[in-house]
Structures are given as structure tokens and as C-alpha cells.
Amino acid sequence: MSGRLGFVLFLARMALGFVFVYASVDKIFNPSDFARIIYAYKILPASWVGMAALGLPWVELAIGVLLLVGRLVWPSALVAGVLLLGFSGAMGYNLARGFDFQCGCFSTARDAQAVGLLTLARDLALLAPVFLLLIEGLRQGLNPSADPDRLPRS
């Protein structure tokens, strides 16, 4: 791996990790407020809202920390990608049906930003480091001389 690519991957990993850790903190401390925001998206059934509000921030924290410390990077990036696609899909769907709704991305405060196209674009932009990490991980997965922790054990 060239030094420049290594540096880009390091930046991608740190940026993504920081964003997910930062996004999780307020929601972990305020699950009720986060549940209210999820409910207002009107996408999940009302009975799933509580579990999502409780679980999602911890998943964000877990993958954020793993990305920052550089362990289990590929599966963490995969989960990050799935989450970002899910969040973007939910936002896009609600924007398309003309809803005025709160993002719940980084803050659960009632006066926090409402979702607009910029919020959606930011989420989609975060997919760039995800793809970078996933593609590089796949490349290493095929390379027998790469980090043995990333390779399948037969």
C-alpha cells in the first residue's frame, strides 16, 4: 500500500469514526427525545421505535470506536454504510412526501436543525469514506500477504 493511499485511508477511518462517536453521545443520554424524533419520521412501526432509539446510538458508538482504534474496520465500515444508506433513504422519502421533520443526526434538542437537501447530501457524502474502506478491505481480503486478521481462516 502506498504511503499516500495509507494516509487517505487513515483520514477516512478517523473522520468516519469521529462522526459516528459524536453522533451517538447526545442520543445515548436522551433516548426518549431520540425516540420522539424517530417516531416523527413515520417510517418504523410505533412499537419498534423504542428499541431503535435505544439500540441505534450504541451501534453508532461501537462502530465509531472500532473505526477510531482501527480494529474490525471492514465490518464496522459495512455497518456504517448500511446505517448511512438507511438514514439517507428515510430522509429522502420524507423530503419527497413533503414532511417537515427533525433530523436527529447529532442532537435530540427540539430546536435542532430540520432536515433539508443539505442534510441528505452530507449523509450521502459520508458514504465516500465508507466505500473507500470497503474497497480497500476487499482488495486486502484477496491478498494472501495482507494483514492475516482480515483473511478468512480455513
Add this chain to the structure above:
Amino acid sequence: MIPERLARVTMQAFLIRQVLISLLIVALALAAGLAVNRARSDRFDPFMDWRAAEVEAGYRRLPQGVLGVSFGEMVRLYRRPDVWLVDARPKEFYQAGHIPGARSVPLGEAEKDLPALLEKIPRSQQVVVYCEGSTCEDSFRLAGLMAARGLTRVAVYVGGIEEWESRGMPIAQGAGG
């Protein structure tokens, strides 16, 4: 260079292993969330019915001079021909489905439409305003505007069209009144 078949098997094994680890990370994070929640003094109920909770919260943020209407009361008022039902959502939402007999007064156009409407409504007329559900603000704001302009019997149907529809009540479509 790895032979093509070996590369495919290697790739499959890599993907299976990584996806399983991903699922494990998610499961462990969920378990950690549940465990920490159990230990909290302000424990959060993950199985709470959020629709009911949000309707209840809606009653607590009613504007001054505005009453809240439950589903049962709404059904009773709906059957009374003298009650004015007002849909506070944008026009396209109203056209897609509204409570039969409701008039469309989108909050965004209330400044323009409200004076003409208020001229037609006697001050003591029972008016019920609704929007999408308990989390939308439009019905609360429009009802507040109406009460501030002198209507004495303004109410908000807190459950909104969402609750109305979920209880199998009739829905009308089109431009309406």
C-alpha cells in the same frame, strides 16, 4: 497471482466472515444499550407505545384557549353537522386524504385565508383543527391563531388523520371544501 477459482472462494469466505462479524457488532452494541438502560435510574421502556405517548404529549402543548379532542370525542363531533372541521396541512396532503367534511386551511396560507374564514364563523362556533398526527405542529399553531383572533371554542384533534385512518374511519379525497 491467485487462480480465479481460489480467488472466488477466498472472497466468499472473506465476505461471510466479515458480515457475521458485522452482525455480532450490532448484536453486542444492542445488548450493551439494553444493559446500560437497565442500570439507569431514569430507565427508558423500549417497548413503549410511542403513538399513545406522543398523543398524550400533544395534550400538554396545546396553545392557550385551545382544548384537546380525543378519538372518541372526535367521532362524536364528526357526526354533528354544526361543527367546523379544519385541516391545517398543506393542500396536497388534504387532497390525498382528509376527514370528510373538513375544510382545507393550510397553516402556510393561514395569513391569507384565515380572515375570510373567520368572517364566516360565529365566535362561539365549535371548531376542530387537525393535521397529520400528534407530532405535527400545524394544527396547534392554526388553532392558537384562531383562538387569539377571538374564537372561543377551538379544539385540536391531537391524534390527527393518522389516528383517524388507523381506526378505520372514513377518508375523503380530492379538493373538497
